[in-house]
Amino acid sequence: MAKVLMKGNEAIAEAAVRAGGLCYFCYPITPQSEVAEYLSRRMPEVGGTFLQGESEVAVSNMLYGAAGAGVRAWSTSSSPGISLMMEALSYIAASELPTVVVNIVRTGPGLGGILPSQGDYLQAVKGGGHGDYRCLVYAPSSVQEAVELMPLAFDRADRYRNPVIVLGDGMIGQMMEPVEFREHEFPPLPPKDWATDGCKGRKPNIVNSLYLDPVKEEELNQRLAAKYERMKQNEVMYEEYMTDRPYEVLLVAYGTTARVCKTAIKKLAEDRIGAALLRPITLFPFPSARLYELAKPVKFLMSVEMSCGQMVEDVELGVRCEKPVYFYGRQGGLVPTPEEVVDQVKKRLGKGA
């Protein structure tokens, strides 16, 4: 299929439809409302389900119900709305149901603003809702990559029976870029023999997260923990940039800021400063092992983010605190410029701006 020019939010919507995400619940919030608007037109064409709920609280519980009934259900929202969904995501993780939630992150805390941010990193990566659970988290850095990650997100949600978060930002959602929708092939999925789709010919299925017996609750906790370990073994994704030549600085950035870092690295090269980039594509699981390898030749690492440094602790853990980890970021909806990143790297190298 030829490339088409699409806004990120609409491309994400179309990619989900093509991946069989035909049951979509939503509540309007800037900067992701175009997903809902697109699907309100598109779902009737493909015989899918579109419903605008009364709140993100309700929407996330609709996901729980539909996912529990064995339907490929998903939603999109932005930061304050995602906070409202956290209770249900905890139930969904505990009940081992598959769902995909796209967060087109805006600034915060509180009502914040509608501009791009990466301030929901910790919420997405460390659990977010109550209790002992994790979500698989993908962070696209272009509209094309968002389109590629949507079918993967649905597949992995089904395969692990776990919520998957696609963590975009206002830039990814609002930007127009050329995209190509490709066919994606995955191995067959196990049957959803746990779903509440009618008990004809079998014992009743129960979708539940209540465990009053501490031994049973611990069994669930340990089963979930083992699942997250399997994710760490099998699902880590990342991109390396300029790691195939000498470098003394390793930048670590995901999503929009990774693209800024690539330009900065080119500029540094012009000044004969070798810098490279590790771009995590999965934020959970984090590419810690590769980070450790890539950090061996460097003087320091720098985490570049549109937050106050939420990813720094994962970078420090990845490098086992053996090298200095510096941070540079902008907040409030401001995006770091390549020049700012260049200046920061030079300053830390003692080469002055």
Added chain:
Amino acid sequence: METIFKRPEALAAAPTHYCPGCTHGIVHRMIAECLDELGLRERAVGIAPVGCSVLAYNYFNFDFQQASHGRAPAVATGIKRGRPEMIVFTYQGDGDLASIGMAEIVHAANRGEKFTVVFINNAIYGMTGGQMAPTTMPGQVTTTSPFGRDVAQVGYPVRMCELLAALKTQGFIERVAVHSPKYIIRAKKALKKAFQYQADNKCFSFVECLSTCPTNWGMTPLAALDWLEKNMVPYYPVQNFKDLVEQGGGDAD
């Protein structure tokens, strides 16, 4: 020998945790009978709430989902929209439905979601130990209204049937009671009609069951039945409020 009484197939062969004299068992049995009689068990999905009936999924013999507090109508919406062929019902208490879950029940009703809601109104929070509910009667003593419900401070009990009947959307809305055989026979008819309407893909259906909580009311089971009759029935009229019509109370159409 002819069998004249047996456990419905839709009811599990499990002992319940409900207190002696609690009326949950009566409503559970009626739901199971309705699903059996209408041949709907193999398509049924129940939604258990947070509250005394949180474990309802153990007491029925068909698929179940357990919902977070108050969100059962949203969960039911997800199931019914995703799989319209399912027969879906929520089973919710008064704290769950009329307090924390008010938004979900009102919007599900207003959208005309084609599932059934069984609303257990016993005027108190049961599982957490007898706190004041939105349906607690004026002057009623609970653990959080030790001097009796003061309507000047916390308002009057919420009448859910009347509130939902005010919506213009088509629906079946009826209040029943389960404190005597006469009322129970009427309750069974209302529940069966609600499930029949769902099976026929007609409309949202809502059956409020006035119920007792002897433990948290601090009464014997018999005294509780009498208290319901004398205190709740006059405030919560036992009647049908809407039967398929597209009209709300005060609607000028």
